[in-house]
Each structure stands twice: as structure tokens, then as C-alpha cells.
Amino acid sequence: MDTLPISIDRTSPVPLYHQLAEQLTAAISGGTLRPGDPFENEIAMSDRLGLSRPTVRRAISELVNKGLLVRRRGIGTTVANRMVHRKAELTSLYDDLIREGRTPRTDVLSLTTDAHDDRAAEMLGLPAGTALVSIVRLRYAGDQPLAILRNWLPPALNDLTVADLERDGLYAVLRARGIRPTVARQRIGARNASAEERRTLHMSKAEPLVTMTRSAYGADGAPVEYGSHCYRADQYSVDVLVSER
Numbered sequence: 001m002d003t004l005p006i007s008i009d010r011t012s013p014v015p016l017y018h019q020l021a022e023q024l025t026a027a028i029s030g031g032t033l034r035p036g037d038p039f040e041n042e043i044a045m046s047d048r049l050g051l052s053r054p055t056v057r058r059a060i061s062e063l064v065n066k067g068l069l070v071r072r073r074g075i076g077t078t079v080a081n082r083m084v085h086r087k088a089e090l091t092s093l094y095d096d097l098i099r100e101g102r103t104p105r106t107d108v109l110s111l112t113t114d115a116h117d118d119r120a121a122e123m124l125g126l127p128a129g130t131a132l133v134s135i136v137r138l139r140y141a142g143d144q145p146l147a148i149l150r151n152w153l154p155p156a157l158n159d160l161t162v163a164d165l166e167r168d169g170l171y172a173v174l175r176a177r178g179i180r181p182t183v184a185r186q187r188i189g190a191r192n193a194s195a196e197e198r199r200t201l202h203m204s205k206a207e208p209l210v211t212m213t214r215s216a217y218g219a220d221g222a223p224v225e226y227g228s229h230c231y232r233a234d235q236y237s238v239d240v241l242v243s244e245r
Helices: 016-029 042-049 053-065 093-099 118-123 162-167 170-176 195-201
Strands: 069-072 076-079 084-087 104-115 132-141 144-153 183-192 208-217 223-232 236-239
Touching: 016 053, 042 053, 053 069, 093 104, 093 132, 093 144, 093 170, 104 162, 118 132, 118 144, 118 223, 144 195, 162 170, 170 223
Parallel strands: 084 236
Antiparallel strands: 069 076, 104 132, 132 144, 144 223, 183 208, 208 223
8 A cells, every 4th residue: 555645744733633634634535545445554654754643543533533434343444435425404315416426326116106104194294094105215326325215295296207206306306396395304313224224225234324304394384295214324424513502
């Protein structure tokens, strides 16, 4: 493995670990280091750059926390697969992938126009027993299966087709019909994958899923869709901006 050219300015007020972390991040973002590449070990980097091991360890930990590096027992530290970083805003995964410069692809696993789910009906403001439109999609980033997307829609959308949903993201399909999701309430969590989910997403038994449930509403406050999604945790993260009240 070739060593990266790193320049550390000890006269700068910028902390040494941050200088190192920024240059390592740039090497990954710029493609100098690619997904799966082995990463220089902490001791070798400390000796080469004349930095203390805690300084190098802190820089590497920052990249691990950002999802740019992965530590695996018996393998060491490697560059992580490219992750989709979704901001906590009302966007679709399809749009997020395009924004990341990736190629989204969708397989519609099922499309049902007479589904009955009392929880989904409640979230859509409809009586229990209402026949809903139910969609299950497998979303790819290039050839990599990334997420299983389950959505329920009001019965007025029972003319949706598989071709509609494979051609574009759900929110784009809704906007084309004059339905504009403008606000949503969502909950993000994590859980173990089922055997079927592991097979569909090509995951090992030890790998977790990121989960998201979302209720989206139009400008008039009317429910638009209810979704329950799961994502490969090694390929997906959510960025949230927080501030002091």
C-alpha cells in the first residue's frame, strides 16, 4: 500500500489531529483512497509523521465515526463503502442517491391496491379496514442493494403502475400527480435483519439495519403517505444539524 502524502503544520492554530483528519477525508472523498483499500496502521502513521499515537488515533476515530473508515477484527482498518448521507429533511432516497452522484435503480417487489393494514390506515387518517395501496420496493445504488422500502398510500392512488415506480422516486411520482409532500414526522432506529431481509440486501447475519418510519403530509395537512423502510447500516447514515435553543 502506498503511503499518502500528509503535510502537518505545527505552527498552525488548527489542532494536529484535525489537520490529519481533514487530509485523510480529502483523500477518500477525492478517490485517492477507494472503498475496500487497506488503511495505514496507527503505529506506522505515527512514526512516519512524527505524531503521537493518541493524535493519530483521534484522527482515525473521526473518520470511523463519519463512516469513512471501517475497523474489522482480523482484517484491520479499511476504507468504507460509499455511504448515502441523508440530511434530516424531506427528500427521497432516489433524489439523495442522484445528489451523491450515484445511480439509483428500483425493483418493485409488490404493488397491491387492496392492502389492509390498520396501523397504516390510522397514520393516513383513514378508517380501519380501508383498502390501501401498498408498495414494497428494493432500491439499489448501482448494483448494490441498499434498502427495502415499504409504503402505504391512500386508495385514490390505486392507478399507480410498476413502470411509474421503477422509472422514478415515489415523491417524484406523487409530484407529477399534483401531490406535494411538504412536511413529515419520522423516526429513525436500528434492529437486526430478518433472514429474508439479509438475503434481499446481501447482508451477513451480524450486520444491523437502520430503520426509518415516516408519515408525510401535504401543505394542507392531509396525510400523503406512510412508509416503513430499512437500510444497510454500512451504506446509509442520517446527518442532523442541531443548535442551541
